Amino acid sequence: MNNNRQQRHKGLVIALHANFYQVRLCKEDLNEELNGVNELLCTARTRLSQKGERIYVGDQVEIEAIDWKEKRAIVVAIAPRLGILKRPMVANCTKLVIVISLMQPAVDANQLSRFLLSAETTDLPIDIAFSKSDLVDFSLAEQWQKRVERWGYNSFLVSSLNNVGIEQLRHSLDDSPISVICGPSGVGKTSLINSLIPSLDLKVGAVSGRLQRGRHTTRHVQLFPIGNGGMIADTPGFNRPTLPKDPRKLGWLFPEIRSAFIEKPCRFRNCLHQNELGCTVGTNWDRYTFYTQSLESLLSPH
Ligand SMILES: Nc1nc2c(ncn2[C@@H]2O[C@H](COP(=O)(O)OP(=O)(O)OP(=O)(O)O)[C@@H](O)[C@H]2O)c(=O)[nH]1
Ligand SMILES: [Mg+2]
Ligand SMILES: [Zn+2]
Incomplete structure (x- = not known):
């Protein structure tokens, strides 16, 4: 016992509960002595919190000072991070999947673009999952896929209800250690995770009202093992991501502008791509x- 207490193990923080951290032990650290325990509830060493x-x-x-019986331990060190996603708050994310429902609620192109803009500030690979495909004609779903393809994005059609597109989505996450699912409330993020990981039975909530909005059923970020060695994060929905702050950098968050500009740069380096003389981006594009x-709205904040 005394020996065990001094042992250090590595783990991944999969959820936060007030001042507790739920930590999943690394595979290499799992052995018989753990008696099948793979998750521990931890506090942070005082020195960490003080810093x-x-x-x-x-x-x-x-983690140290592991009590295998009570499944408790203390976090003593944090490894350097690849980066931190601000909203939802997740460290070391390697892929973002923006979930937008085709119906209930219906797609709002500007809302989708706001999610895309905040995703673009991260440099992470981005996919779109159009959910609830069972509620619309295939032609409408296909129109959306083609539209976002012109914007520069790869997308999937999925239905948790009919189990459509789930394997393709899973496959797209194969090489990503930590994938984050984000999007408005009620679009079916948690339902998707339940479909991806059938052993889970996470709580989902019905949409309501004229706009068929969700009711913010998921309250916390949580990571789940997805079976390929990677993890997937369910996150609380939010409806209106804020725009990135810097108007001069806004254009770079649009793949359409990036590719036009790279093909043939605008005459002026600080071009805002609003039909200025010598702008090669032009006005003839969807967004x-x-x-x-x-x-x-960025240039004239009120
Ligand atoms: N028809 C249909 N309904 C679905 C599908 N996926 C989810 N729903 C329904 O949509 C509602 C919202 O689902 P959730 O999975 O809770 O949505 P969420 O995105 O996690 O919502 P928040 O946690 O509030 O952000 C529930 O009533 C689900 O049953 C689907 O593929 N087809
Ligand atoms: Mg949810
Ligand atoms: Zn320009």
Whole structure:
């Protein structure tokens, strides 16, 4: 027992509960002595909290003072991070999947673009999953797929109800250690995770009201093992991501602008791509209005 107490193990923070961290032990650290225990409820060593070091879901940590019987331990160190996603708050994310329902609630192109913009600030690979495909004609679903393809994005059609597209989605996450599912409330993020991991039975909530919005059923970020060695995060839905702050960098968050500009740069380096003389991006693209409106709201904050 005494020996065990001094042993250090590595783990992954999979959820936060007030001042407790739920830590999943690394595979290499699992052995018989653990008696099948693979998750521990941890507090942080006082020194860590005193240094103001915050611990996030997705953090790789070292733990000590393990009490196997009570499944408790203490986090003593945090490994350097690849990065931190701000909303939802997740460390070391390697892929983002934006979930948007085709119906209930219906797709809102501007809302989707806001999610895409905040995802673009991260440099992570981004996919879109159009959910509840069982509720619409295939032609409508296909239109959306083609539309976002022109914007520069790969997408999937999925239905948790009919188990459609789940394997393709799973396959796309194969090489990603920590994938994060995000999107508005009620689009079926948690239902998707239940479909991806049939042994789970996470709580889902019905949509309601004229706009068929969700009711913020998921309250916390949590990571789940997805079977390929990777983890997937369910996250609380939110309906209106804030726009990135810097108007000069806004254009770079649009793949359409990036590719036009790279093919042939605009005449002026600080071009805002609003039909200025010598701008090669032009106005003839689907999201031009959204781009202009976003730019204006950044340039004239009220
Ligand atoms: N028809 C249909 N309904 C679905 C599908 N997936 C989810 N739903 C329903 O949509 C509602 C919302 O599902 P959730 O999985 O809780 O949605 P969520 O995105 O996790 O919502 P928050 O946790 O609030 O962010 C529930 O009533 C689900 O049964 C689907 O593929 N088809
Ligand atoms: Mg949910
Ligand atoms: Zn330009």
